[in-house]
Amino acid sequence: NLTAESTVEQNKAGLTHCSADEFARLQQLNADYNAKFGWPFILAVRGPRGLGLSRAEIIATFERRLHGHPDFELQECLRNIHRIAEIRLNDKFGVSPDLGDRVWDWQEQLSHYSEAPDQLTVTYLTDAHRACAAFIQAQMQACGFDSVGMDAVGNVVGRYEAMTTGKTLLTGSHYDTVRNGGKYDGRLGIFVPMACVRELHRAGKRLPFAIEVVAFAEEEGQRFKATFLGSGALTGDFNPVWLDQLDADGVSMRAAMQQAGLCPDDITKLKRDPEKYLGFVEVHIEQGPVLNALNLPLGIVTSINASVRYSGEVVGTACHAGTTPMNQRFDAACAVAEFMLACERRAARDGDSVATVGQLKVPNGSTNVVPGRCQFSLDLRAPSNAQRDALQADLLRALADICVQRKLSYHLTESLRASAAPSAPDWQQRWENAVASLGLSVHRMPSGAGHDAMKLHDIMPQAMLFVRGQNAGISHNPLESSTSDDMQLAVEAFGQLLGQLGNLASVGPNSFGQVPVARTCTRQVD
Numbered sequence: 001n002l003t004a005e006s007t008v009e010q011n012k013a014g015l016t017h018c019s020a021d022e023f024a025r026l027q028q029l030n031a032d033y034n035a036k037f038g039w040p041f042i043l044a045v046r047g048p049r050g051l052g053l054s055r056a057e058i059i060a061t062f063e064r065r066l067h068g069h070p071d072f073e074l075q076e077c078l079r080n081i082h083r084i085a086e087i088r089l090n091d092k093f094g095v096s097p098d099l100g101d102r103v104w105d106w107q108e109q110l111s112h113y114s115e116a117p118d119q120l121t122v123t124y125l126t127d128a129h130r131a132c133a134a135f136i137q138a139q140m141q142a143c144g145f146d147s148v149g150m151d152a153v154g155n156v157v158g159r160y161e162a163m164t165t166g167k168t169l170l171t172g173s174h175y176d177t178v179r180n181g182g183k184y185d186g187r188l189g190i191f192v193p194m195a196c197v198r199e200l201h202r203a204g205k206r207l208p209f210a211i212e213v214v215a216f217a218e219e220e221g222q223r224f225k226a227t228f229l230g231s232g233a234l235t236g237d238f239n240p241v242w243l244d245q246l247d248a249d250g251v252s253m254r255a256a257m258q259q260a261g262l263c264p265d266d267i268t269k270l271k272r273d274p275e276k277y278l279g280f281v282e283v284h285i286e287q288g289p290v291l292n293a294l295n296l297p298l299g300i301v302t303s304i305n306a307s308v309r310y311s312g313e314v315v316g317t318a319c320h321a322g323t324t325p326m327n328q329r330f331d332a333a334c335a336v337a338e339f340m341l342a343c344e345r346r347a348a349r350d351g352d353s354v355a356t357v358g359q360l361k362v363p364n365g366s367t368n369v370v371p372g373r374c375q376f377s378l379d380l381r382a383p384s385n386a387q388r389d390a391l392q393a394d395l396l397r398a399l400a401d402i403c404v405q406r407k408l409s410y411h412l413t414e415s416l417r418a419s420a421a422p423s424a425p426d427w428q429q430r431w432e433n434a435v436a437s438l439g440l441s442v443h444r445m446p447s448g449a450g451h452d453a454m455k456l457h458d459i460m461p462q463a464m465l466f467v468r469g470q471n472a473g474i475s476h477n478p479l480e481s482s483t484s485d486d487m488q489l490a491v492e493a494f495g496q497l498l499g500q501l502g503n504l505a506s507v508g509p510n511s512f513g514q515v516p517v518a519r520t521c522t523r524q525v526d
Contacts, residue, residue, distance in 0.1 A: 005088055012052045013045040022055055029062045037070055044083035048470060048483040049104050050090070064479075075293065076472070082295060086485055099199070100488025103191045110135055110175070111183040119180040119478065123223040125154060125256040132175050136190065136215045143194050144201025145213070152266035153233040154217030154257075160197045163206035169501065170212050170272070170280045170460070173452055174219035174230060181220075182285075182480020186452075188467060188487065189283040190215045195491045196498060207502050209278055216452050223247045223256075231452035235459050236271035240264075272459065278501065279427055280456040282464045283490050285482055287449050287475035291468035296443050297486040298493060300431045301464035304447045304454045305354075305381040306388040306420035312412040314339075314403060318364070318372025333362055333371035335406050342398040343378070346391065352446055353382040353391050378412070383446040384420050421454040424461030431465050434496035438489060465493060 002010065010016060018026065033041045043061060047053040053061070065073060090096065113131040115121045122128045136156045140148040145158035156175075159168075173189025193213045200207070216230030226242040243254040243264055257264050286292075291299050316330035336357070343355035359377040380395065382388035396412070403410045432442050445466065453462040467490045470481035 009045050009052075013058060014052075014055050015045070015058070018055060022059065025059060026062070029059070029066060033062070033066055036066065037073055039074075039077070041065070042077040042080045042084075044080045044087065046084075046087050048481050049101065049108075050087055050484065072472070079292065079295065079470075083483065086483075090485070097485050097488035099195045099491045100484035100486070102198075103188070103195050103487045103491060104482075104484040106139060106191045106194075107183050107187050110187060116180075120177055120183060121179045121181065121222075122175070122177045123179070123220075124176055124218040124229065124253075125260045125262075126223070129154075129176060129217070130260060133215070133217070136175060139191075140194060140213070143198035145197060150262075151233070151270055152257075152263050153229055153238070153270060154260065154262055155230045155233070155270075156215040156217075158194070158197070158213045160200065160211045160213075161206070162208055162210040164208060166209045167276060167278045168210040168212050169278045169498075170214065170456065171282065172212075172214035172216060173282055173284060174216040176216075176218050176220050176222065178220050178222055178476045180478060181476050182474075182478060184285040184469070184480055184482050185287065185475055186216070186219060186284070188285050188482070188490070189452075192283045192487070192490050192494050196494050199495070207498065209501060211498075219452055224253050226253075228450075228452065228455045231455040233267050233270040234272045235455050236268070237455065237458065238267050238270075274460045277460050279424065279461040279463075280453060281427065281431075281462065281494075281497065282451060282453040283494060284447075284451055284464060284466060285469050285475060285480065286466040286473055287469065287480075289473040290445055291443070291466060292470065292473045294443060296441055297468050297489050298435050298438075298440060299443045299445045299466040299468075300423075300428060300435060301447045301453075301466060302423055302428065302444050303383045304421040304449075304451060304457070304464070305383055306385045307379065307381040307416065307418045307450070308388060308392055308414065309380075309416040310378040310412045310414055311375070312378060312399075312410060313373060313375045314408055314410045316372050316406070316408045317370070319370045321368045321370050324370055329370050330372075330406065330408055331370050332374040332408060333360075335402050335408050335410075336360065336374045336376050338402050339376075339395075339399050342402070343395055346394050346398065347380075350382065350387060350391065353380070353387060354448055355380050355391065355395065381448050382420075384422070388420070418450065418454070421457035421462065423463040427461050427463035430497050430500050431463055431493070433500060434493040435465075437496050438492055440489070465490065 030041060041062060045053050045058060065076060110132055111120050113128045115126050115128045122132055133150060133156050137148050140158035146161045148158045150156055171193045174186035175190060197211055218229035219227060221227035224245045224247060232238050245253050254264055286299060314332040314335045316332040340357045343357060347353045347355035356379040357376050358379060361375040362371045363373050365371060380388060380391050382391055399410060435442050453464050456462050467482055468486050469475060471479045474480060
């Protein structure tokens with residue numbers, strides 16, 4: 001039997017008003033779920049914002065989770081129990097995550113602008129991209145930023161000036177997306193600091209330093225074969241050769257910029273003087289399962305991983321699958337399969353390294369032909385350059401040994417190499433202090449993904465804060481999700497960080513340290 005609270009929540013979700021088809025589908029799903037797992041399906045039907053999931057969303061979630069492994073599904077049920085408890089405790093004590101709700105709503109509104117009606121796709125300087133920029137500009141103006149504008153590469157830049165002339169805290173993230181991506185990747189790091197500036201403006205408060213929030217125009221490299229255009233422009237890392245790159249429709253980057261009213265010749269003027277900045281901080285959805293598995297809302301990034309990528313091919317001999325004995329084959333695909341297992345074992349040995357063969361292709365492959373060629377990609381990442389290089393050396397040696405043993409040849413082409421970007425110790429400590437001040441456990445973790453902070457690392461100290469994602473932390477996917485409660489905590493942590501900087505930089509009777517911004521960024525209790 002349902003509790004009174006569950007009955008109310010299911011009523012709000014419309015589950016008591018199902019059509020005959022919906023009811024039949026739910027009944028069948030429930031029977032199948034119980035038969036497979038042996039326990040009832042558990043879902044926080046109030047959803048990530050607390051307003052309730054639709055019947056279609058509930059059925060889709062039911063169908064998706066029915067295919068999961070029992071161990072994983074048990075953990076997913078426990079996570080949903082935690083979410084249900086969080087929502088009900090908010091109700092019981094009259095707590096509303098107002099700022100988290102605002103940040104969540106901004107991202108929901110921004111997701112309405114897309115190149116495709118049935119998915120979220122926003123690539124550089126398309127109509128949807130320009131609409132996103134206009135929305136962000138409008139919200140910055142409404143928040144009370146002193147100046148809001150768009151620079152020569154398409155970044156939206158908002159500044160909230162200091163009480164006196166001083167240095168600037170730089171923050172932000174990107175607003176472009178991968179194709180069919182999620183709503184929170186990048187965008188969360190724009191709206192969290194915006195919420196803090198809004199609260200400062202409403203309270204009539206100024207800090208001893210300016211806040212510059214940059215919504216970076218491009219990070220994902222989806223339309224053109226260049227990534228981090230937005231943050232790279234601020235570090236002086238913009239190659240003019242990129243302007244001649246063509247998109248899939250034959251439009252050059254230069255033409256796209258000019259059509260959007262941008263002046264490519266001014267990009268070199270965007271480079272920031274690090275002497276004028278305190279540093280760079282970035283809030284980002286984790287894009288992974290770690291915080292979700294630990295049931296922690298926030299994590300402190302210790303380093304953005306070093307990485308190296310290759311495209312490779314193993315070459316053997318294509319021959320008849322029926323007439324060639326197993327001990328006389330030169331199977332290129334089997335060699336790559338053996339190498340993949342070697343990658344798995346070697347990366348796992350480090351504990352925090354990762355190795356991925358994400359693409360496989362057997363050219364001219366056939367069901368009755370032993371593969372004579374097998375093409376593959378290789379992506380290696382580790383928290384430090386030295387650890388990445390050791391992983392790389394071991395795996396390249398393993399590939400060579402496998403090919404020697406199997407009498408095959410191979411070749412590799414390096415396509416990308418990025419150095420690690422360790423967090424500046426004092427900035428990482430500020431994030432740790434901020435999270436601890438909220439009564440949360442401090443969890444330190446590397447970032448396996450690249451972020452704009454990695455580019456800013458070239459010219460100024462940086463540190464990142466991760467926010468837990470739902471659905472096992474999946475990202476670059478429509479299932480990417482986070483709760484407004486976790487976003488509230490991110491806003492509060494950002495406010496605490498501002499408070500620490502204010503105390504360090506403040507002078508005189510009107511010092512910012514006397515009015516911590518976290519006080520204006522806390523949950524409102526009636």
